[in-house]
Amino acid sequence: MLNSIKTNEFAGDKGKELGMMYFRVAIILFGAQLLMGLIAAIQFLVPGFLFELFDFSVARMVHINALVVWMLYAMIGSVYFMLSDETGEQLVHAGLGKLAFWVLTAAVTVVVLVYIFVQVGAGTEATIWLINEGREYIEAPRWADIGIVVVVLIFYWNVFMTYMKGQKTGIMTVMVADLLALAGLYLAGMWFTDNISMDQFWWWWVIHLWVEATWEVFVGTLAAYALIKIIGAKREIVEMWLWIEVLMLFGSGILGLGHHYFWIGTPEYWWEIGALFSALEPVPLVAMFVHVLYDWGKEQGIAKAEGKTGSVMNNGPAMAWIVTNAFGNFLGAGIWGFFHTLPQVNIYTHGTQFTAAHGHLAFFGAYATILIGMFYMGIQYAYGIKELKATFKSKMGIFLITFGVVGMTIALTIAGYEQVLVERAELGGGWNAFFAAQELPWYIQAQMWRAIMGVVTFVGFIYLVLDLVTIGKQAKAAQAA
Amino acid sequence: MANRKVSVWSSIPFWRRSAAWVTGFATMLLIWLSFDTLGQISMGTDADLKNGVTKRVPAPTVINYKIDYKMDAKRGHEVPVIGEKQPFFGKEWSEQEAADLLHLGKLTSQAKNCMNCHTLLGNGAYFAPDLTKAWLDPAWQNGGALQGMTGKNTVEEAMAEFLQHPSQYPTHARMMPNLGITADEAKGLVAFLKHMSSIDTNGFPRNFSKSVETFKAGGTHAK
Numbered sequence: 116m117l118n119s120i121k122t123n124e125f126a127g128d129k130g131k132e133l134g135m136m137y138f139r140v141a142i143i144l145f146g147a148q149l150l151m152g153l154i155a156a157i158q159f160l161v162p163g164f165l166f167e168l169f170d171f172s173v174a175r176m177v178h179i180n181a182l183v184v185w186m187l188y189a190m191i192g193s194v195y196f197m198l199s200d201e202t203g204e205q206l207v208h209a210g211l212g213k214l215a216f217w218v219l220t221a222a223v224t225v226v227v228l229v230y231i232f233v234q235v236g237a238g239t240e241a242t243i244w245l246i247n248e249g250r251e252y253i254e255a256p257r258w259a260d261i262g263i264v265v266v267v268l269i270f271y272w273n274v275f276m277t278y279m280k281g282q283k284t285g286i287m288t289v290m291v292a293d294l295l296a297l298a299g300l301y302l303a304g305m306w307f308t309d310n311i312s313m314d315q316f317w318w319w320w321v322i323h324l325w326v327e328a329t330w331e332v333f334v335g336t337l338a339a340y341a342l343i344k345i346i347g348a349k350r351e352i353v354e355m356w357l358w359i360e361v362l363m364l365f366g367s368g369i370l371g372l373g374h375h376y377f378w379i380g381t382p383e384y385w386w387e388i389g390a391l392f393s394a395l396e397p398v399p400l401v402a403m404f405v406h407v408l409y410d411w412g413k414e415q416g417i418a419k420a421e422g423k424t425g426s427v428m429n430n431g432p433a434m435a436w437i438v439t440n441a442f443g444n445f446l447g448a449g450i451w452g453f454f455h456t457l458p459q460v461n462i463y464t465h466g467t468q469f470t471a472a473h474g475h476l477a478f479f480g481a482y483a484t485i486l487i488g489m490f491y492m493g494i495q496y497a498y499g500i501k502e503l504k505a506t507f508k509s510k511m512g513i514f515l516i517t518f519g520v521v522g523m524t525i526a527l528t529i530a531g532y533e534q535v536l537v538e539r540a541e542l543g544g545g546w547n548a549f550f551a552a553q554e555l556p557w558y559i560q561a562q563m564w565r566a567i568m569g570v571v572t573f574v575g576f577i578y579l580v581l582d583l584v585t586i587g588k589q590a591k592a593a594q595a596a
Numbered sequence: 597m598a599n600r601k602v603s604v605w606s607s608i609p610f611w612r613r614s615a616a617w618v619t620g621f622a623t624m625l626l627i628w629l630s631f632d633t634l635g636q637i638s639m640g641t642d643a644d645l646k647n648g649v650t651k652r653v654p655a656p657t658v659i660n661y662k663i664d665y666k667m668d669a670k671r672g673h674e675v676p677v678i679g680e681k682q683p684f685f686g687k688e689w690s691e692q693e694a695a696d697l698l699h700l701g702k703l704t705s706q707a708k709n710c711m712n713c714h715t716l717l718g719n720g721a722y723f724a725p726d727l728t729k730a731w732l733d734p735a736w737q738n739g740g741a742l743q744g745m746t747g748k749n750t751v752e753e754a755m756a757e758f759l760q761h762p763s764q765y766p767t768h769a770r771m772m773p774n775l776g777i778t779a780d781e782a783k784g785l786v787a788f789l790k791h792m793s794s795i796d797t798n799g800f801p802r803n804f805s806k807s808v809e810t811f812k813a814g815g816t817h818a819k
Contacts (some may be wrong), residue, residue: 160724167763170721170773172712238704238781249706252718285608309695309702311792312637314655315632315717351608358611362618369622378800379717380637380652386798388629438630462673462802466718543807545733546742549725550768570674593700 122474127207130198132498136216137192138224142580144185147227149366149573151178160559161552173234176247176254177227182478183252189486190333191270194290195425196493197273197340201290202281202365204445208273221260226255229269239487243307250314252305252322260305267298285354287344290336290359297329300392305541312380314482326477327396327448334444334485335360335403336439339538341488345434346427347408353418356406365397371396377458378465386458397449407441430495430585436488437512443480443517451476451524468561469531474525476578491581498587500594515575522568632659642691647807652796656694659787663794665732665805673799684790685752685783701788704781713772716792718800724772725767729804731755731786732795742767755789756782 154174157164164176195212206212229246236242248256271294274363278291304321308314339357342348372536373389394575410431411434428434455464464470495503534552542548552558604610640651647657662679681688689697705711711720713729734743736751743754745765758765759782762772778784 155723161632162768166771167773170713172709172721172773174713175710175721175723179620182769210613235709235775236707237776237778237783238700238707240703242707243703247709249709251711254712255708269739285612287613307706308704309656310637311702311716312786312795313634314702316633316637317718318719334601354612355606355608358608359616362615365615365619366622369619369626372626372654376633378797379719380795380797381633382636382652383798384629385633393660462800466715466720466722468722471722539801539803543810544726544729544801544804546730546735546767547724548807550770551801553770554768 128205129212130195130206131168131493133206133209133216134192134194134213135493135497136213137188138490140189140220141185141192142490142583143221144181144188145483146576146580147183148178148185149569149576150178151175151181153569153573155205156562156569159562169231170234173230177230177560181227182256186330186478186482186486190330192493193337193486193489194270194274194346196292197286197290197337198277200344201284201287201340202277204277204281206273207276207280211269212273213529216523217242218262219266222266224545226259230254230258238416240307243262243414248307250304250318253318254302254455256269257305260301262299264301265322267301271295271298277592282330284350285357286336286339289332289357293329293336297325298331299552300324300329303544310383315379316376319372319468323372323375324369326481327371328365330482331364331368331399331444331448332361334440334481335364335399337405337485337489338407338440340543341433341437341492342407342410345430345437346411352410356402356571360399360403360406363395363402367392367395367398374456374458375463377461390457394453396418396456397445397453400445400449405440407437411438411490429501430491430503430546432509432513432582433488433491433495435505435509435558436484436491439513439517440484440488441475443484445480447473447476447478447480448523451528451557463535467531467534467539469535472527472531475520475527479520487579491586494583494587495590498591500590503586503590506582506586508588509577509586510574510577512582515578516572519568519570519572519575522571523565526561526564528559533557533561607677616753622802631637647708650678650796654791654794655691656787656791657689658689658692658699658794659697659790660688663790664731664810665729665793666676667805671769674805675796675799676794677757678794685750685756697784697787698791700781700782701786701791708775708777708781714818717784717795717797723770727789727792728795728797728801729793731790732804732807732808734810752775752783752786752790755786 151174154165154169155171155178158171158174195206233246236293242259247256274294275291278287300321303317306317335357339353339526343350370388370392372394373385376385376389419429427555455461455469457475491503533555537555538544538548542551603626606728616689618743619657637653639656640649641799642657644651645655645661658678660681664677665674666677667673668675702751705716710716713721714723715722717728718726730736730748731751734740736754737743737744743751746754746757748757756779759777760779761774763774
């Protein structure tokens with residue numbers, strides 16, 4: 116099925132070809148993420164569902180791992196895809212890149228099969244090496260950790276050598292520096308300690324410095340590239356904005372790490388540092404939002420002044436997803452993050468569905484959206500389409516997925532709110548307090564809506580996939596006619 | 597036009613340099629603070645416990661002591677208080693034994709994927725209760741419903757029993773699955789939980805002692 120998302124118009128652009136291979140696997144893993152999410156959502160409502168066969172812990176682990184891995188796949192694919200446009204050079208070691216892709220994909224398959232069929236192991240080092248590490252988001256067993264590091268080194272070396280050989284645009288310079296930090300941070304999550312505070316201290320170095328620093332800069336870079344490609348934005352302006360975004364994202368995001376150090380055994384000074392810098396984190400997200408819409412309006416205005424009619428964008432669905440990214444990043448990461456980032460609030464919200472609400476809208480708004488936009492850019496190039504227009508399926512996909520995720524977020528926010536008041540503030544957060552809050556009708560209703568909105572999201576995903584496998588062929592036929 | 601000065605605010609080199617300086621400065625500050633924090637959260641020693649030295653993360657031998665969680669008026673929130681000696685599984689554990697047991701417990705907590713249902717120190721999944729102060733939970737104490745259902749007489753034995761046969765003791769419709777936890781692993785897990793309850797978490801979870809007080813005063817309405 117996904118073969119129709121294939122390489123045929125690249126005329127030997129090995130980077131783009133490799134990028135598309137990564138995109139295809141990313142879409143499959145995205146689907147797996149949603150399926151696992153649905154199972155987990157049902158388990159909140161029907162406690163006996165798949166009990167002791169496929170427990171919540173397994174569904175949830177595969178749910179969040181598939182999320183991280185599909186995003187990393189789509190990110191690697193995006194870098195390979197943009198490489199020749201930015202550097203003016205072909206990928207230096209395409210064969211090696213392809214080999215790394217197959218090694219990584221084989222490893223991911225084995226890891227997922229072990230998660231699903233072996234699930235847990237004995238309390239020994241062997242489990243950590245072979246089955247799972249039991250650390251949220253980075254559960255991959257250690258053999259896979261080492262494999263991932265090797266594959267990422269091959270990827271990075273390939274990108275870096277191509278960059279060194281070709282022209283050094285601002286976009287590519289930020290990308291190369293950011294990828295180095297992103298890859299290096301993974302090492303902080305690879306070792307074992309008996310000290311749970313120390314464990315979580317380093318764990319957050321990976322999780323936070325990925326999603327609230329290096330991944331955000333990645334998104335800024337990708338948006339800059341996409342704006343040039345889709346609406347013909349002027350490189351000087353886009354790159355100036357990119358540097359300002361880097362300044363603000365790293366300026367707030369690096370020390371914003373402090374908001375995860377309020378309650379894990381770390382000293383009190385993180386209250387002030389975490390509160391201050393994480394409160395600044397939404398600022399660059401506003402800037403990114405303004406930038407995308409401003410550039411779009413500006414280019415459209417220039418075209419109009421020149422007497423041209425029609426839209427300046429050459430890829431409707433991609434642009435729609437990038438604009439959704441601008442909104443979603445600000446709302447999901449910015450607003451929903453700020454809601455509970457101050458320690459005075461966080462002491463009650465920490466570890467409730469509030470976090471889940473923020474997590475859903477932020478991962479979707481900040482990352483899923485722009486990466487889906489990249490899939491559409493891939494299709495456009497694969498089929499050599501001059502102007503890709505949104506179809507009914509593209510519109511249904513974006514509408515239902517966005518509606519579904521926003522719906523889940525609102526439902527989870529309500530669930531979190533109830534938990535904060537009942538479990539934490541009133542009853543004091545013990546075992547019975549937890550269940551008292553879980554069993555109140557308001558909580559159950561919220562979980563019901565979450566499941567319904569999860570189904571809406573999944574239907575949207577089906578539209579998205581159907582669109583991705585058909586839109587290229589249709590647009591090509593229309594263009595030829 | 598050629599002589600007209602271009603504003604620094606629209607200069608790419610200016611923003612590039614600023615981005616590099618700000619990123620560098622934030623990174624250096626983070627690294628410096630991390631060194632300080634790592635010093636403060638490294639595990640204490642058995643001697644610290646014996647001499648009454650308070651550490652944010654005490655030594656594994658903390659399992660030999662009674663742990664409480666009390667309001668500290670000066671700090672404005674609850675803090676763990678390490679009290680007199682208390683046998684753990686009927687004995688006092690040597691430094692080496694306690695360290696080995698905690699190691700087994702921490703490994704098991706990861707091998708059994710606890711974090712993808714429960715939260716530890718508030719991090720993880722939100723399907724099952726937070727375990728940060730589980731050791732101190734009134735439900736597990738003498739007279740508490742969870743200890744009562746297992747038919748055991750101490751917190752540690754009750755918890756170990758539950759962990760080995762969770763689906764035999766359904767507390768709610770949402771149950772913990774049987775994860776094949778052995779008797780030794782269960783002991784390790786309980787040591788891990790007791791150790792975690794002694795970590796100074798700056799008052800998280802807040803109000804936890806409220807449930808303890810209500811329990812002591814004759815029960816809580818959150819049955």
